[in-house]
Amino acid sequence: MAKVSSNIARKRRHARIRTTVSGTPDQPRLCVFRSLSNIYAQIIDDTSGMTLASANSMGAELKEQLKGKNKTQVAELVGSELARGAKEKGISRVVFDRGGYKYHGRVKALAEAARKAGLKF
Secondary structure, eight states: OOOOOHHHHHHHHHHHHHTTOOOOSSSOEEEEEEOSSOEEEEEEETTTTEEEEEEETTOGGGTTTTTTOOHHHHHHHHHHHHHHHHHHTTOOBOEEEOTTSOSSTHHHHHHHHHHHTTOBO
């Protein structure tokens, strides 16, 4: 039996999670994706298929703050930036979609920073 790659296993977990986690206009979905060097988060209304707010570690607004930070600290900054953008658009409650990743490390840091900045989930 061939070994399943970690990315394929993550995509399977994400598909399984997405059967129960869905964003609505009242409570959109906070979706997280992390690559080896960057982290991306967006708030999505699945009924209309629209991205309402997004933040990532490659954005120009965070470029100066990211110098000299490790990946977990970068994820915290992205989470707080996402929460700030969501608050500007009137979004206060979301459902969390961890994207098939463990709720640990960078994903946890992003989620806790978003909570600390005012998002409820």
